[in-house]
Amino acid sequence: MMVYNDYDLNVGERIELEVEDDNGVKTTYISQVYNVLDQNHIVIAGPIKKGKIVLLSVGQPLGVIYYRSDGCYRICAKITQRLKMDKDVYIYTIEAMGARERIQRRNYYRxxxxxxxxxxxxxxxxxxxxxxxxxxxxxxxxxxxxxxxxxxxxxxxxxxxxxxxxxxxxxxxxxxxxxxxxxxxxxxxxxxxxxxxxxxxxxxxxxxxxxxxxxxxxxxxxxxxxx
CATH class of the missing domain: 2.40.10.220 (predicted glycosyltransferase like domains)
Structure with a gap:
């Protein structure tokens, strides 16, 4: 299994995406690591909510949240590419913008x-x-x-x-x-x-x-x- 070494992310791993809109309201979506390109870039599955595709924009900042045995971590990232797959399914290339940080989680996707x-x-x-x-x-x-x-x-x-x-x-x-x-x-x-x-x-x-x-x-x- 490939591992995103600097951030300890695995291909196929479920992650959460924290996206903030223009009004400062944060929404959490479920996604998955689709591929690892290099130490700063990974590909993720496009998020979905209530059975509908959620479109994100190139250049949009987001937080990538995942869990390990010692706690919960967030990586600040931005979208660098959006690619449409079959049946209106999208994948996104994202670029890490800094080191991961350990966080105390309060809001989860419901x-x-x-x-x-x-x-x-x-x-x-x-x-x-x-x-x-x-x-x-x-x-x-x-x-x-x-x-x-x-x-x-x-x-x-x-x-x-x-x-x-x-x-x-x-x-x-x-x-x-x-x-x-x-x-x-x-x-x-x-x-x-x-x-x-x-x-x-x-x-x-x-x-x-x-x-x-x-x-x-x-x-x-x-x-x-x-x-």
């Missing part, structure tokens, strides 16, 4: 998708056996957290710790710990609440599986849109 979740509350010491197991479904999910819909009959409040099992597909179930950071819907007529959960102490292996799953789902949405 995929709107319904996935089954089982969860129970837990204590700060990790004790969970005293709490009942409940079912929920995701409204969206990212490498940093998820939004789930939960029956109002289930007693839950902000800052509660949760042990969650997320079923990504038929044979992949992820176990994550999360903290409730937001509850919405308490004042409406629905019998469910929307719960914002921020993942806690998530391993890079689990986060990589999540990001890989999100990327593959985006490709599926894109392929359906092109048919």
């Amino acid at each position: 995929l709107g998708i319904v996935l089954p979740v089982q969860f129970r509350k837990m204590t700060e010491s990790g004790d969970k056996n005293q709490f009942a197991l409940h079912k929920a479904y995701t409204l969206d999910i990212s490498g940093g957290g998820m939004r789930i819909t939960v029956s109002k009959r289930i007693p839950i409040k902000e800052r509660d710790l949760l042990q969650c099992h997320i079923l990504l597909d038929d044979d992949v179930k992820l176990e994550v710990k999360g903290i409730v950071v937001r509850i919405a819907g308490a004042n409406n007529d629905s019998d469910t609440n929307e719960i914002g959960v921020e993942f806690q102490d998530i391993s890079n292996q689990v986060r990589d599986k999540l990001i890989s799953f999100i990327f593959k789902q985006q490709l599926k949405f894109l392929q359906k849109g092109l048919k």
Whole structure:
């Protein structure tokens, strides 16, 4: 496997692109390393969002974000070439503009998708056996957290710790710990609440599986849109 030595990027690796618009609003997209040209230039797959192609411009600056066992890294880069492939799929050559930096990640790309979740509350010491197991479904999910819909009959409040099992597909179930950071819907007529959960102490292996799953789902949405 080829490695982008100075920045430790691998061909085929899933990455995130952080793009800022003219109003200073940052948007995150999922992409993939398509090729390594030299120590300063790589080729990436064009980003997609909600099954639609996102066009970027030559000269546009962006941040390339990826994960390693010791943390999360960003490379500042700019687009130097855009090439159209088959079926309106684009690839981009980007040039690194400086050394990589280690960052504390706050914003992740969120995929709107319904996935089954089982969860129970837990204590700060990790004790969970005293709490009942409940079912929920995701409204969206990212490498940093998820939004789930939960029956109002289930007693839950902000800052509660949760042990969650997320079923990504038929044979992949992820176990994550999360903290409730937001509850919405308490004042409406629905019998469910929307719960914002921020993942806690998530391993890079689990986060990589999540990001890989999100990327593959985006490709599926894109392929359906092109048919």
